[in-house]
Amino acid sequence: xxxxxxxxxxxxxxxxxxxxxxxxxxxxxxxxxxxxxxxxxxxxxxxxxxxxxxxxxxxxxxxxxxxxxxxxxxxxxxxxxxxxxxxxxxxxxxxxxxxxxxxxxxxxxxxxxxx
Amino acid sequence: xxxxxxxxxxxxxxxxxxxxxxxxxxxxxxxxxxxxxxxxxxxxxxxxxxxxxxxxxxxxxxxxxxxxxxxxxxxxxxxxxxxxxxxxxxxxxxxxxxxxxxxxxxxxxxxxxxxxxxxxxxxxxxxxxxxxxxxxxx
Amino acid sequence: xxxxxxxxxxxxxxxxxxxxxxxxxxxxxxxxxxxxxxxxxxxxxxxxxxxxxxxxxxxxxxxxxxxxxxxxxxxxxxxxxxxxxxxxxxxxxxxxxxxxxxxxxxxxxxxxxxxxxxxxxxxxxxxxxxxxxxxxxxxxxxxxxxxxxxxxxxxxxxxxxxxxxxxxxxxxxxxxxxxxxxxxxxxxxxxxxxxxxxxxxxxxxxxxxxxxxxxxxxxxxxxxxxxxxxxxxxxxxxxxxxxxxxxxxxxxxxxxxxxxxxxxxxxxxxxxxxxxxxxxxxxxxxxxxxxxxxxxxxxxxxxxxxxxxxxxxxxxxxxxxxxxxxxxxxxxxxxxxxxxxxxxxxxxxxxxxxxxxxxxxxxxxxxxxxxxxxxxxxxxxxxxxxxxxxxxxxxxxxxxxxxxxxxxxxxxxxxxxxxxxxxxxxxxxxxxxxxxxxxxxxxxxxxxxxxxxxxxxxxxxxxxxxxxxxxxxxxxxxxxxxxxxxxxxxxxxxxxxxxxxxx
Numbered sequence: 001x002x003x004x005x006x007x008x009x010x011x012x013x014x015x016x017x018x019x020x021x022x023x024x025x026x027x028x029x030x031x032x033x034x035x036x037x038x039x040x041x042x043x044x045x046x047x048x049x050x051x052x053x054x055x056x057x058x059x060x061x062x063x064x065x066x067x068x069x070x071x072x073x074x075x076x077x078x079x080x081x082x083x084x085x086x087x088x089x090x091x092x093x094x095x096x097x098x099x100x101x102x103x104x105x106x107x108x109x110x111x112x113x114x115x
Numbered sequence: 116x117x118x119x120x121x122x123x124x125x126x127x128x129x130x131x132x133x134x135x136x137x138x139x140x141x142x143x144x145x146x147x148x149x150x151x152x153x154x155x156x157x158x159x160x161x162x163x164x165x166x167x168x169x170x171x172x173x174x175x176x177x178x179x180x181x182x183x184x185x186x187x188x189x190x191x192x193x194x195x196x197x198x199x200x201x202x203x204x205x206x207x208x209x210x211x212x213x214x215x216x217x218x219x220x221x222x223x224x225x226x227x228x229x230x231x232x233x234x235x236x237x238x239x240x241x242x243x244x245x246x247x248x249x250x251x252x253x
Numbered sequence: 254x255x256x257x258x259x260x261x262x263x264x265x266x267x268x269x270x271x272x273x274x275x276x277x278x279x280x281x282x283x284x285x286x287x288x289x290x291x292x293x294x295x296x297x298x299x300x301x302x303x304x305x306x307x308x309x310x311x312x313x314x315x316x317x318x319x320x321x322x323x324x325x326x327x328x329x330x331x332x333x334x335x336x337x338x339x340x341x342x343x344x345x346x347x348x349x350x351x352x353x354x355x356x357x358x359x360x361x362x363x364x365x366x367x368x369x370x371x372x373x374x375x376x377x378x379x380x381x382x383x384x385x386x387x388x389x390x391x392x393x394x395x396x397x398x399x400x401x402x403x404x405x406x407x408x409x410x411x412x413x414x415x416x417x418x419x420x421x422x423x424x425x426x427x428x429x430x431x432x433x434x435x436x437x438x439x440x441x442x443x444x445x446x447x448x449x450x451x452x453x454x455x456x457x458x459x460x461x462x463x464x465x466x467x468x469x470x471x472x473x474x475x476x477x478x479x480x481x482x483x484x485x486x487x488x489x490x491x492x493x494x495x496x497x498x499x500x501x502x503x504x505x506x507x508x509x510x511x512x513x514x515x516x517x518x519x520x521x522x523x524x525x526x527x528x529x530x531x532x533x534x535x536x537x538x539x540x541x542x543x544x545x546x547x548x549x550x551x552x553x554x555x556x557x558x559x560x561x562x563x564x565x566x567x568x569x570x571x572x573x574x575x576x577x578x579x580x581x582x583x584x585x586x587x588x589x590x591x592x593x594x595x596x597x598x599x600x601x602x603x604x605x606x607x608x609x610x611x612x613x614x615x616x617x618x619x620x621x622x623x624x625x626x627x628x629x630x631x632x633x634x635x636x637x638x639x640x641x642x643x644x645x646x647x648x649x650x651x652x653x654x655x656x657x658x659x660x661x662x663x664x665x666x667x668x669x670x671x672x673x674x675x676x677x678x679x680x681x682x683x684x685x686x687x688x689x690x691x692x693x694x695x696x697x698x699x700x701x702x703x704x705x706x707x708x709x710x711x712x713x714x715x716x717x718x719x720x721x722x723x724x725x726x727x728x729x730x731x732x733x734x735x736x737x738x739x740x741x742x743x744x745x746x747x748x749x750x751x752x753x754x755x756x
Contacts, residue, residue: 020417028417035424043431073434076383080427082151083390087423089245090394091416094401096249098409110410186274193267199316206259207323208316 005045012038025095025105032091036084040077047073118167125167129160129176140235150231154238161239162246170250181244188236195229257303258312258325260296261335261374264289265342269367276361283350286363290339290346293370297332297339304332305733309740309750311380319752320444324380326751329737330583334377334510337590340719341502342370344712348598349495351708352605357402357493365402366499369395376507380751382433382440385511386426389475393419396504399496400488411488418484422474429467436460443751446518446744465520465527472515476508478568479538482561486545489560490553490610494601497553501560502594506586509567513582516571517741524574532572536663539565539670546677551610553600555681556593559636562670563589569663570651578654580738584731585651588635588643588723595632595716599625602709603685612681617690622706626686631717633682635724637675643723646731 012034019031047070055068099105136157143149165173174180199208211225268289275281304310304327314323327335346366353362372392379385397419401412434440437448449461470481477485485505489497512531520527542562549555567589570582600610602625607615619626635642648671655664723730740746 020421025413028413032417032420035421036427039424039427039431042428043434046431046435048435073431076430076434079383079387083387086241086394087390087397087420089242090397091420093245093249094397094409094412094416096252097401097404098413100252101404101406101409107413110413112407112410182273182276186270189266189270189273193263193270200256200259205312205314205316206263207314 001049002045005041005049009038009041009045012041023107025099025107028107029088029091029095033084033088036080036088040080040084043073043077043080121163122167125160125163128163132156132160136235140231143231144228150234151238154235155242157235158239158242158246161243165247165250170247173250174247177243181240181247184236184240185244186240188233188238188240190233191236192230192233195226195233198226198229255303255310255312257296257300258310258327258378259314261293261300261339261378262371264292264296265367265371265374268292269364269371272364272367273361276359276364279355279358282358282363286346286366287350289367290342290370293374294339294343297335297374300327301332301336304329309746311750311753320439320441323384324441324443324751325378326380326443326747327378328740328747328750329733330510330513330741331377333583333587333733333737334506335374337506337587338370338373338377338503340716341499341590341594342366344594344598344716345495345499345502347715348498348601348709348712352495352601353493360402362399362402365395365399369399369499369503371395373503373507377510380442382442382445382515383430386423386430389426389507389511390423392504392507393423396500399499400492402492402496405491408491411491414484415488418474422471425467425474426471429464429471432467433464436464441751442514442518443744443748447748447752449519449522461520462523462526465516465523468515468520469512469527469531472508472511473534474508475505476512476568477505477561477564478534479541479561479565482538482542482564485561486549486554486557489557490551494553494597494604498594498597498601501556501597502590505560505564506567506590509564509586512568513571513579513741517574517579518744518747528572528574530572531568532660532663535565535569535572536666537565538562538568539666543670543673543677547673550612552603552612552615552681552685553597553610555612555677556596556600559674559677560593562674563593563636565670566648566651566667569667570654572663573651573654573658573660574742575654575658576735576738576742577650577657578738579741580731580735581647581650581654583737583741584734585647587730587734588647588720591716591719591723592632592635592644595713595720596629596636598713598716599629599632602706602713603629605709606706607685612684614691615685616688617686619686620689624710625706625713626682628710628713628717629682629686631720633678634675635720637678638671639675641724641727643720643727646724646727650731650734 016031016034016038019027019034022028050067050069053065053068055064055071057064102110136153139148139156140150140153143153161173161177164176196207199210200206202210209225209227211223214222214224216222268285272282272285275285309326309328311324311326313319314325349362369392372388372395375388376385376392379388397412397416400415401408430440437445439445439448474481489500516527516531539562542558542565546555546558546562549558566585567582570578570585603615603618604610606618606622609615631642635644638644638648648667652664652667
């Protein structure tokens with residue numbers, strides 16, 4: 001299963017880089033969204049997928065029952081998702097405003113301050 | 116957008132989604148759910164309302180400004196952290212107490228719920244202020 | 254728990270909340286912001302004294318024991334950085350009171366500044382890599398909005414480049430975190446250092462070095478090192494001067510801080526490869542930054558490229574990897590944060606007076622505003638490294654460390670770049686201050702129609718005084734930096750302070 005997911009992650013990263021390199025502002029945003037998803041999926045996969053009991057010590061037990069799933073990566077991903085939600089919301093608003101003030105979504109024409 | 120279907124759904128979905136968000140919020144205490152998910156669910160009907168009727172009316176329905184929700188939420192989170200500090204424990208330490216309700220036994224209540232409430236309010240406030248601002252810029 | 258560890262995070266947070274609440278009441282907001290900056294400065298100075306006297310301080314937020322909970326640590330290096338953030342906060346907020354327009358303030362300018370400061374202080378104080386990521390994001394969110402605030406066309410263009418490249422770096426950081434966790438099973442920096450100190454025996458360097466490279470790229474983008482710096486000169490000149498001064502002073506330095514922290518604490522197994530690579534990058538960063546600056550025609554763009562060039566010096570100390578070199582880096586960072594913020598604040602006054610950032614159209618400012626001109630010379634000459642200002646001693650210590658380790662090439666590059674920096678600063682001096690106002694600009698207002706600048710100059714004079722002070726008292730300041738460098742080279746104390754009995 002990890003092998004399959006590894007290919008999925010690779011594909012997602014490739015797609016996001018491809019999108020980031022397009023000239024259109026909207027495609028840039030799609031690329032950024034894909035990028036954060038692929039990073040999250042990478043964390044999820046890299047810690048091995050375990051089909052086991054939750055990492056909670058039961059009422060009458062003293063130790064965890066093997067095999068148990070590591071909860072930390074999921075907590076990390078959850079935090080990362082929340083952050084990327086905020087960042088993407090801002091990026092969308094920014095792109096919209098930029099489109100309004102520049103009047104184009106062509107990134108090659110957004111360099112009036114570059115000369 | 117002035118579709119009749121959208122306007123009707125927006126109106127009828129609002130109470131349902133708001134109740135669902137409270138359910139999610141309380142469920143988050145021990146099970147999947149919690150402040151963030153519940154906050155998003157609570158923001159959804161207002162977002163829908165602003166698409167159907169415009170941001171001005173949606174703001175009116177919300178009654179409080181999104182900014183005050185953010186402020187209250189952040190303050191609630193800071194206070195929940197400071198309670199732990201005020202009894203000599205590190206910042207954000209969970210302090211638990213029991214509330215004895217007549218007829219239904221004791222209820223465990225602690226500072227994490229206050230923190231979660233803060234998250235709930237901040238999420239509603241932030242998402243709605245972005246959505247309203249974009250809606251008004253159209 | 255030592256409250257001084259949490260205060261540099263809490264004070265900006267509470268200030269930001271209250272400033273957001275009183276957004277419409279402009280005067281209340283401004284008073285709160287100033288009060289918050291003063292509070293931050295006080296708390297950071299307290300933390301500095303505490304760490305100086307009692308050694309490394311650590312605390313576990315939420316009372317969960319060390320490798321599992323959220324750790325806050327302040328060693329000397331971290332405390333110095335927090336103190337610098339406090340100083341910059343005071344200077345920038347004071348300057349904002351006179352320079353930022355009412356529209357931006359009503360949009361929550363002061364609130365955003367303090368959110369940004371919270372992220373910066375959090376990054377300096379956290380003892381956990383994932384928390385570092387979270388603080389980075391807090392800081393970035395604040396900076397994104399500040400960058401775009403006002404909505405001018407140039408700002409939008411700058412903000413898109415800035416946002417994209419920073420998100421790219423965040424995604425890389427996050428991926429590196431995932432892989433690191435899969436390998437080590439922990440993200441607590443002290444725990445990682447402890448685990449990695451004997452990993453070399455059981456595992457080949459390969460994987461660790463690959464991870465180290467991922468972190469280097471992720472932090473390298475934030476720190477704007479060669480060849481990852483292009484977002485910086487494309488965006489830093491677009492927002493108002495107070496904002497770009499804050500960015501110039503603190504944001505890239507958080508990247509440098511993260512590089513130094515990670516490459517002294519965790520990734521030290523393969524120093525022959527990683528630290529030599531850092532040294533090469535340092536040299537290239539210095540050269541490319543200063544050459545970029547030579548070609549620029551606008552006041553703040555010249556300064557932006559100089560940030561890049563100066564980052565090279567800070568990384569150089571890390572590349573040399575001796576206590577003296579790291580002390581040089583710490584000293585250099587302290588010197589640079591103050592000087593560079595000051596130069597950007599001055600650039601704001603210059604652009605306000607001349608009504609243009611283009612050097613060709615500026616001029617005659619020495620005649621019109623001699624005070625500003627002299628205050629410009631202090632940080633400018635310090636940046637170029639002229640004695641007896643702070644930059645001279647910073648460069649001296651780095652050069653000595655380079656010579657001691659026999660790295661003659663980097664030392665000669667460094668001295669050459671210093672000369673070019675001096676040339677570039679003199680160009681700014683000549684163009685903006687010394688040469689007469691060009692005839693074409695006289696009609697358009699120019700240097701003649703300027704009001705009273707005294708309120709603008711308070712922060713500038715404050716920072717210039719600190720620059721001179723660091724120069725005069727270089728010996729005692731350097732002894733602190735040396736202690737910080739020794740702490741960085743011997744991570745045992747850091748690990749002990751965080752993990753304590755848990756090991």
